Amino acid sequence: MNGSTAQALAPVEIAFEVEDLHVHYGGAPVLRGVSLAVEESSILAILGPSGCGKSTLLRVLNRTLELVPDARTARGRASFRGQDLHDRTLDPRLLRKRVGLIPQRPTAFPMSISENVLFGVRFHGHWRGRRPLDLAAEVLARAGLLEEVKDRLREPAARLSVGQLQRLCIARALANEPEALLLDEPSSALDPVSTLRIEETLRQLARDMPIVLVTHHVAQARRVADGVAVFIDGRVAAMGTPEEAMGPGTDPRVLDFVEGRSA
Numbered sequence: 520m521n522g523s524t525a526q527a528l529a530p531v532e533i534a535f536e537v538e539d540l541h542v543h544y545g546g547a548p549v550l551r552g553v554s555l556a557v558e559e560s561s562i563l564a565i566l567g568p569s570g571c572g573k574s575t576l577l578r579v580l581n582r583t584l585e586l587v588p589d590a591r592t593a594r595g596r597a598s599f600r601g602q603d604l605h606d607r608t609l610d611p612r613l614l615r616k617r618v619g620l621i622p623q624r625p626t627a628f629p630m631s632i633s634e635n636v637l638f639g640v641r642f643h644g645h646w647r648g649r650r651p652l653d654l655a656a657e658v659l660a661r662a663g664l665l666e667e668v669k670d671r672l673r674e675p676a677a678r679l680s681v682g683q684l685q686r687l688c689i690a691r692a693l694a695n696e697p698e699a700l701l702l703d704e705p706s707s708a709l710d711p712v713s714t715l716r717i718e719e720t721l722r723q724l725a726r727d728m729p730i731v732l733v734t735h736h737v738a739q740a741r742r743v744a745d746g747v748a749v750f751i752d753g754r755v756a757a758m759g760t761p762e763e764a765m766g767p768g769t770d771p772r773v774l775d776f777v778e779g780r781s782a
Contacts, residue, residue, distance in 0.1 A: 532559040534699060534729035535580055540595035542575055542584065549575050551753040552595070557746075562721060562730045564740035564761075567750030568781060573733045574623075576750075577701045580604070580731065581618040582611040599699070616643060619692035621702045625684040627676035632659075632668055635676040635687055639695040654694065662690035663720040682713025686720060699729045707735065718743045737765065737777050749773045 535557040542550040550572045557563045565573045578584035579597050582604060597604045599618060616639070628635050633655040640646065640654065649657075655672060659665040664686040668679070676687060685705050692700060702721070706714040721730055721743055734740055740747050740761055747764040749757040757764040757773045765777045775781040 533557070534559045534600060535731070536596075536598050537576070537579075538596045540576075540579065540597060541593040542572070542579065543591055543593050544587070545589040548593075549753055550579075553750075553753070553755055555748050555755055555758055557729050557731055559729055560725060560727065561745040562725045562732055562743055563746045563748060564732045564734055564744035565748050565750060566734060566737065566740055566765075566776070567756075568776060569735075571750040572753040573750055574703050577620060577703055577731065577733060580701055581620045582609075582614050583620060585611070616695050617698045619695060619697035619700050621685075621688050621692055621700065621705055623704045623707055625681065625688045627679065627684055627687065630676065631673045632676045632679070632687065633672040636690050636694050638691060643695065645696065655690075658690045658693040659687075661693050661720075661724065662686045663716055663723070664690060680713070682709045682716065685709065685713070685717060689717075689720060689724075693724075697728065699731075700724065701731045701733075703733045704735060705732070706739065714739070741765070749776065751776070 533556050537553055537555050540550050540553040541548065553572070553576065555563075565576065567573055575584065578587065579592065580599070584590050584592070592605065599614070602609065604614065628638060633652060636655045636658055637651055646654070652672065656665055656669070659668065664683060667683060676684070679687060706717050709717065718739065721732065724730060732744065744761055746759065747761045748755050749764055751770070751772045756770045763769070765773065772781070
């Protein structure tokens with residue numbers, strides 16, 4: 520067997536796996552039999568019209584769904600690296616540290632840039648012998664923000680632009696040493712330059728961890744994603760590479776969304 524064949528047959532490592540997942544808010548179904556997988560060291564982009572269940576899936580994957588009143592998993596299974604996410608022995612607080620969730624609207628805590636980054640580290644106490652400012656600089660660099668703020672680490676984070684603030688939220692999550700990242704439309708309110716910086720950051724981070732990215736932007740999914748899942752009415756209507764999921768021959772409803780004929 521030659522080297523290229525051996526490489527082609529290498530097993531795919533799965534980070535997240537979702538099987539026949541049904542989620543209800545009150546009595547209304549939001550996810551209807553969703554099944555998908557997220558590979559290690561990859562970006563899965565989730566696309567679809569508003570209200571189709573994209574953000575709900577993120578909440579399932581880091582156990583924040585249970586914090587939503589009237590939300591419940593009616594049926595199905597979700598796992599992270601082989602562990603059932605609803606295993607009663609799994610501490611949801613530790614899971615939320617392992618699987619970081621970046622919300623759509625970035626929030627600055629009323630403190631300095633460095634203290635924003637270190638907020639979770641102080642809460643969990645996992646310094647591992649590192650000096651606070653060294654750790655802050657390290658994760659700000661990974662989030663693609665250090666060069667812009669290295670002389671302002673003690674200034675209030677509220678002075679940052681929206682694009683910088685989004686990367687600050689990524690740095691704050693990275694400081695908790697997550698094993699995966701979930702992002703809910705991180706560039707929805709950003710200009711094109713800030714959007715590209717976020718995308719460059721995500722491609723760098725995906726070398727070390729799986730990333731699930733909810734986005735409304737078809738072009739963004741094509742630029743950054745290794746895989747795409749398109750949700751329609753709480754179901755996965757198409758999934759595969761960007762070309763497979765959004766190209767000719769896919770579900771007509773998906774093509775309507777991709778080509779802007781549906782919201």
